[in-house]
Amino acid sequence: MIDEQAAPVHSKKSRKKSFNSVQSAPFADVFANLKPANDEIPRAQARKPALAQSLDYVLQYYWIAIGTVIAALILATVYVIAGPAKFTSTATVYFDPRSSQVGRDSQVGGDFSMASSLVQSQVELIRSERIARAVIDKIGLSQFAGSKSGETLDSIRGLFGIQRLRLSPEEVSMGAAFADFQSNLSVTRVSTTFVIQISYVSNDPSATQRITQAVADTYIGELLNSTKRSNTLASAWLQERLDGLRAESQSADRAVQDFRLTSNADPVVLNDLESRSQVARVSYESFLRRFTDVVQQQSFPLTDTRIASDASIPDRAGPRASIVLLLAALVGGALGIGLSVLWGMAGGAGIFRRQADVRI
Numbered sequence: 001m002i003d004e005q006a007a008p009v010h011s012k013k014s015r016k017k018s019f020n021s022v023q024s025a026p027f028a029d030v031f032a033n034l035k036p037a038n039d040e041i042p043r044a045q046a047r048k049p050a051l052a053q054s055l056d057y058v059l060q061y062y063w064i065a066i067g068t069v070i071a072a073l074i075l076a077t078v079y080v081i082a083g084p085a086k087f088t089s090t091a092t093v094y095f096d097p098r099s100s101q102v103g104r105d106s107q108v109g110g111d112f113s114m115a116s117s118l119v120q121s122q123v124e125l126i127r128s129e130r131i132a133r134a135v136i137d138k139i140g141l142s143q144f145a146g147s148k149s150g151e152t153l154d155s156i157r158g159l160f161g162i163q164r165l166r167l168s169p170e171e172v173s174m175g176a177a178f179a180d181f182q183s184n185l186s187v188t189r190v191s192t193t194f195v196i197q198i199s200y201v202s203n204d205p206s207a208t209q210r211i212t213q214a215v216a217d218t219y220i221g222e223l224l225n226s227t228k229r230s231n232t233l234a235s236a237w238l239q240e241r242l243d244g245l246r247a248e249s250q251s252a253d254r255a256v257q258d259f260r261l262t263s264n265a266d267p268v269v270l271n272d273l274e275s276r277s278q279v280a281r282v283s284y285e286s287f288l289r290r291f292t293d294v295v296q297q298q299s300f301p302l303t304d305t306r307i308a309s310d311a312s313i314p315d316r317a318g319p320r321a322s323i324v325l326l327l328a329a330l331v332g333g334a335l336g337i338g339l340s341v342l343w344g345m346a347g348g349a350g351i352f353r354r355q356a357d358v359r360i
Contacts (some may be wrong), residue, residue: 005116023268039066043081044118050221054341056344057340057341057344057345058337058341058344060128061340061344064336064340065306065336065337065340065344066336067334067336068333068335068336069071069332069333070332070334071327072331073327073332075328076324076327080319080321080324083319084203085316085318085319086202086203086261086316086317087203087204087205087314087316087317088199088201088314088317089198089199089200089213089313089314089315090198090199090209090210090212090309090311090312091198091213091307091309091310092155092196092197092198092307092308092309093121093195093197093198093216093305093307093308094194094195094196094307094308095305096305097114097115097118097119097194098192099291111136115194119196122305123187123188123189123196125222126187126215126219130213131186131218132178133174133178134172134222135211135214135215137175138212138214138218139207139210139211139214141180141211142170142173142174143178159293179194184201184202185198185202185215186199186201194308195308198212198216198219199212200212201324205314206313209312212312213311216310217307219305220306231295234294235291235294237297238287238290238291241287242287242288245280245283246284248280248284249277249280249284252280253277253281255269257272257275258279280318298353
């Protein structure tokens with residue numbers, strides 16, 4: 001009797017156990033599919049060095065690197081074709097330090113270091129603010145810049161609570177044009193020669209050539225004006241000195257004539273007076289010749305610098321297709337290799353298969 005009652009109880013427990021095992025079987029399969037990717041890697045591969053394992057990922061998922069490089073090249077090609085083009089024009093000027101006043105005074109012909117210093121000083125003169133502002137006024141560059149930059153600066157000052165500077169619109173425009181002009185201008189000495197190269201870069205090819213030529217012309221004009229101003233100052237000083245020497249020479253001549261008219265003329269005193277008169281006359285004639293030269297130079301000012309070549313036809317300066325494409329290939333390749341390694345470390349396409357199995 002006892003055995004008959006116990007049998008049903010045992011059978012109920014068995015049925016319950018078997019039902020639970022059947023019910024938990026799908027969850028076991030799901031958790032088995034959710035094992036990390038590292039469990040699927042063979043132990044021999046897991047023991048590989050990190051560099052070798054990364055190389056395996058790159059070789060296995062090479063298509064990622066290739067696709068990234070192709071995408072980068074496509075973007076670079078679009079940038080080269082549709083991007084803003086830049087053009088450059090070049091002019092050269094010749095400066096002979098041996099024909100300059102400093103060169104004549106210091107005999108710079110045999111001193112290369114002195115000649116180099118004089119040429120470099122001309123390079124800095126071309127880059128000076130005086131030349132830049134003269135070119136900006138001549139071309140009218142200030143009317144194309146200034147308003148937007150002034151508004152931007154005012155906005156930045158307002159964000160940080162900085163009080164706005166009291167500048168007129170003309171000063172703002174000139175400041176913006178000057179900064180843009182200096183950033184696009186390049187002035188260099190050609191090797192160890194006395195030739196200076198002037199280059200300007202702009203988005204407008206015609207403006208590029210006009211600005212480059214204007215820089216060279218303004219530089220030569222500034223040298224001529226400087227020579228004229230120097231000659232004007234020199235002629236004023238020479239004129240004053242010449243008047244004094246003329247008076248001294250006339251006074252010495254009168255002293256000689258007056259002494260000769262006296263009855264008791266002393267030859268020693270007479271020789272001394274004649275010597276003084278001669279010195280005064282020579283000094284006067286020397287200053288007179290120098291004064292004549294300065295006046296001629298003032299009327300026809302000459303400079304030791306001249307334009308060797310006018311502004312060239314603008315050439316495309318950027319973006320350079322070869323450089324842009326090369327950089328795009330290098331960046332795309334590095335990015336593609338990194339993505340290939342990350343893809344391999346994440347388990348590759350198996351991640352999506354496991355997620356699909358879990359959803360099923």
